[in-house]
Amino acid sequence: MSGPPPADSVGKAMKHLDLDGHDLPPSPAPSSPSNGRKYALATELVYTEGGDQYNSSSVPIYQTATFKGGPGQEYDYTRSGNPTRSHLERHLAKIMNANRALVVGSGMGACDVITRHLKPGDEVVTGDDLYGGTNRLLKFLSTYNGIDVRHVDTTSLDSVKTALSSKTAMVLLETPTNPLIKIVDIAGIAAAAHAANPAALVAVDNTMLSPYLQNPLDLGADVVYESGTKYLSGHHDVMAGVIGVNDVALGEKFFFMINSTGCGLAPFDSWLLLRGIKTLAIRMEKQQANANAIATFLESHGFKVRYPGLKSHPQYALHWSQARGAGAVLSFETGSVPLSERIVESTRLFGISVSFGCVNSLISMPCRMSHASIDPATRKERALPEDIIRLCIGIEDLTDLIDDLSQALVRAGAVKLTEHGFQALGEEETRGETSTTRQVVDEP
Numbered sequence: 059m060s061g062p063p064p065a066d067s068v069g070k071a072m073k074h075l076d077l078d079g080h081d082l083p084p085s086p087a088p089s090s091p092s093n094g095r096k097y098a099l100a101t102e103l104v105y106t107e108g109g110d111q112y113n114s115s116s117v118p119i120y121q122t123a124t125f126k127g128g129p130g131q132e133y134d135y136t137r138s139g140n141p142t143r144s145h146l147e148r149h150l151a152k153i154m155n156a157n158r159a160l161v162v163g164s165g166m167g168a169c170d171v172i173t174r175h176l177k178p179g180d181e182v183v184t185g186d187d188l189y190g191g192t193n194r195l196l197k198f199l200s201t202y203n204g205i206d207v208r209h210v211d212t213t214s215l216d217s218v219k220t221a222l223s224s225k226t227a228m229v230l231l232e233t234p235t236n237p238l239i240k241i242v243d244i245a246g247i248a249a250a251a252h253a254a255n256p257a258a259l260v261a262v263d264n265t266m267l268s269p270y271l272q273n274p275l276d277l278g279a280d281v282v283y284e285s286g287t288k289y290l291s292g293h294h295d296v297m298a299g300v301i302g303v304n305d306v307a308l309g310e311k312f313f314f315m316i317n318s319t320g321c322g323l324a325p326f327d328s329w330l331l332l333r334g335i336k337t338l339a340i341r342m343e344k345q346q347a348n349a350n351a352i353a354t355f356l357e358s359h360g361f362k363v364r365y366p367g368l369k370s371h372p373q374y375a376l377h378w379s380q381a382r383g384a385g386a387v388l389s390f391e392t393g394s395v396p397l398s399e400r401i402v403e404s405t406r407l408f409g410i411s412v413s414f415g416c417v418n419s420l421i422s423m424p425c426r427m428s429h430a431s432i433d434p435a436t437r438k439e440r441a442l443p444e445d446i447i448r449l450c451i452g453i454e455d456l457t458d459l460i461d462d463l464s465q466a467l468v469r470a471g472a473v474k475l476t477e478h479g480f481q482a483l484g485e486e487e488t489r490g491e492t493s494t495t496r497q498v499v500d501e502p
């Protein structure tokens with residue numbers, strides 16, 4: 059199998075530029091070669107190690123349930139291990155800066171593997187803005203398994219410290235959070251959690267950025283996990299979940315659970331994920347350049363935009379101290395639910411769909427879709443705005459995306475055309491209008 063080209067001809071860190079060629083903030087934590095990495099991350103993503111006896115260039119799909127040969131051989135049964143899956147796991151460990159990576163059938167499957175180790179009486183400290191499915195699983199654990207789940211504003215280290223105790227078995231964080239794009243101090247919280255209970259596991263859901271932009275294990279987390287369904291695969295053609303750890307015993311514990319429950323990723327899906335990862339760097343660079351321009355466009359027209367690439371983000375400095383990019387998910391409010399519905403329904407290029415991290419751009423109303431499983435009273439208590447619109451930006455031509463958003467904002471009556479271009483209408487001008495559009499509800 060041919061290896062990567064010499065280190066001096068490639069592997070220069072990619073410059074973070076927006077589409078106008080302006081420098082984005084510099085990388086605070088360059089993707090330095092570590093954990094067996096010889097090259098820059100963008101290079102390592104492309105090359106996987108080892109081949110088969112035929113020197114195949116693409117890793118073969120070992121589409122088999124069982125293996126001949128009896129005791130003592132490396133593989134006996136695909137639930138317990140499969141060469142295509144192992145190949146993916148080794149590749150992921152390298153790019154996640156992990157000692158060991160494990161892959162399962164979905165992001166929620168990964169969250170399930172991690173939280174299965176909790177016992178009745180254990181305490182979990184987590185955020186007040188979380189992906190709806192994670193919230194649902196934690197609610198199940200607190201209702202049926204006797205786990206005390208404490209939702210706090212994880213942007214406040216003091217609030218986290220108040221919730222921690224010697225019984226804290228896990229701290230589960232998202233940063234940026236989905237969908238409010240709040241930033242959480244991974245290193246600060248990890249230190250506080252380990253001070254409260256040295257055995258506490260700090261788990262970070264890295265779905266919103268991927269290992270290309272953030273490496274929580276380097277910041278003191280014990281576990282990193284993410285939905286491989288998003289950026290890692292990048293084409294919305296596979297469901298996958300990824301777990302990374304540095305502690306050998308913890309890796310064995312998680313493997314035990316995956317083998318026991320049979321949730322390991324199937325060979326074909328492992329192959330699809332391997333293929334997707336090769337283009338992660340180039341997709342992510344284009345997606346976040348587009349996202350940055352769109353966030354700027356919306357903000358300049360008077361919308362309250364949440365995106366860590368904008369200097370107006372309240373935790374801009376914290377974000378750039380722990381991540382190498384802003385990702386491609388942003389959200390904004392309009393001041394009116396019917397108006398938000400009309401905007402979502404008026405786009406032509408942006409698809410109305412859950413998920414993100416894909417090559418094509420999506421638009422959604424989280425309270426009706428990805429976060430509908432959080433009941434309305436809890437959404438209100440946690441200040442999740444009902445009118446919030448989430449945009450997940452793809453790799454399309456930026457002008458086409460901005461043209462589509464512009465025509466949607468005009469058609470929906472969210473902006474008026476003035477001599478200076480678009481101007482967002484005030485809340486008073488838009489509030490209370492009834493929607494004639496179909497509901498975009500996705501019942502859990």
Ligand SMILES: Cc1ncc(COP(=O)(O)O)c(C=O)c1O
Pocket residue numbers: 164165166167189191192232236263265266284285286287297298299
């Ligand atoms: C932040 C976050 N974590 C985890 C998940 C779960 O991933 P999956 O859909 O692959 O189960 C999702 C989305 O589904 C998500 O947005």
Ligand SMILES: N[C@@H](CCSC[C@H](N)C(=O)O)C(=O)O
Pocket residue numbers: 189190191236411412413414427428429431500501502
């Ligand atoms: N009906 C699904 C919704 C999946 S949301 C997928 C993704 N995390 C997102 O944020 O868009 C469910 O209830 O899990």
